[in-house]
Amino acid sequence: MTYKSLMCILRTAEGDLAHLDHAVRLARRYDAHLDVLCLGVDRVQVGFYYAGATALVAENSLAQAETDARELKDFVTKRLDETDIRWSAEAMIVQWGAIGPAIEQAARYTDLVILPRPYGDIRGPEDEAITEAALFLGPTPVLTVPPGWANDAPVDPVIATNQGPEAIAAVRAAMPGLEQVGQANIAIVDPPRHGPERSDPGGALSMMLARHGVRAEVSILARTMPRISDVLVRHVQDRKADLVIMGAYGHSRLREAVLGGPTRDMLAEAPVPVLMAR
Missing domain, CATH: 3.40.50.620 (HUPs)
Incomplete structure (x- = not known):
């Protein structure tokens, strides 16, 4: 692929x-x-x-x-x-x-x-x-x-996931690059306490990536800032990551246009390239 x-x-x-x-x-x-x-x-x-x-x-x-x-x-x-x-x-x-x-x-x-x-x-x-x-x-x-971006191949991609279908679509779309890099960080902000992956957030995605030869580590991030995008941007900067992979518009576009949301905020503020899919 x-x-x-x-x-x-x-x-x-x-x-x-x-x-x-x-x-x-x-x-x-x-x-x-x-x-x-x-x-x-x-x-x-x-x-x-x-x-x-x-x-x-x-x-x-x-x-x-x-x-x-x-x-x-x-x-x-x-x-x-x-x-x-x-x-x-x-x-x-x-x-x-x-x-x-x-x-x-x-x-x-x-x-x-x-x-x-x-x-x-x-x-x-x-x-x-x-x-x-x-x-x-x-x-x-x-x-x-983003403006001024001059890096070549990513070496430390971050997969920002809410474990929804849009996020998995983005991972599949990014697989050619992930297979080349061979590693990824899975970032999950405040995973739900009740859900099919509550005991092992990111575990199923890690297994999927491993079968493609991609070694993954999972970072569980607390929502200590007002917006999810703020938490993700800080995580990217702390890791010196060079790519964010995420699903697009889990909420409606109208809601994000009026109230804001992770998609709109990351498109506006991410310091690294962002690969999105639905």
């Missing part, structure tokens, strides 16, 4: 492009093909003109989206021509309201999608929509890369 088809999505060439560089490293490590999707987003919605808008506004918006996508493709071509990997780049123009179906179609046959963190100074609602579309509509495992 390995990754053979990777996808990286770019919406802008501004700011940090650590996710593109990391996608190149992954393609080289797994001898995989890298598809780069260069998005130009048309933000004027047909049928939803604001007061005073004209057809010229829509035409200008579409033209700008086409220019953005074309310039992104040119940028990517120059950058990847200097690498030794197999790759392709596609310019795509998409309306804001159609980001989901476009990403679903593009990511459906991909093993892993590599994206920037969807929250930050130069990020917008499009980035969050792209991440959620890949996870929910693909559905495809997503690896988000």
Whole structure:
């Protein structure tokens, strides 16, 4: 089992492009093909003109989206021509309201999608929509890369699990990397006192990993901070870990958008790449 088809999505060439560089490293490590999707987003919605808008506004918006996508493709071509990997780049123009179906179609046959963190100074609602579309509509495992990340292969991954189905889906999606590393830390925050694994939290997952040649240790973490993400981030920093593997959106996306939750918080604040799946 390995990754053979990777996808990286770019919406802008501004700011940090650590996710593109990391996608190149992954393609080289797994001898995989890298598809780069260069998005130009048309933000004027047909049928939803604001007061005073004209057809010229829509035409200008579409033209700008086409220019953005074309310039992104040119940028990517120059950058990847200097690498030794197999790759392709596609310019795509998409309306804001159609980001989901476009990403679903593009990511459906991909093993892993590599994206920037969807929250930050130069990020917008499009980035969050792209991440959620890949996870929910693909559905495809997503690896988000923080700004400035330059490490190559992970050597100390942390599996953050609540022992739910999303977490196990993420572990399965991460198995090619885990098998290469040969070890992992299983982090469980306040495991339930009543449940099928109450006497041995993480035991079944450890056995699953062992059968894949991955030696696992289990860390039971007390929830001593207000948010689960705070506990996980501190654990990652204490271990000097370099990857977090976790399930995405155990709660509804609406609840996490309004109240916050581990998925949203880790996407915004994790100091290392995060591999998520559903």
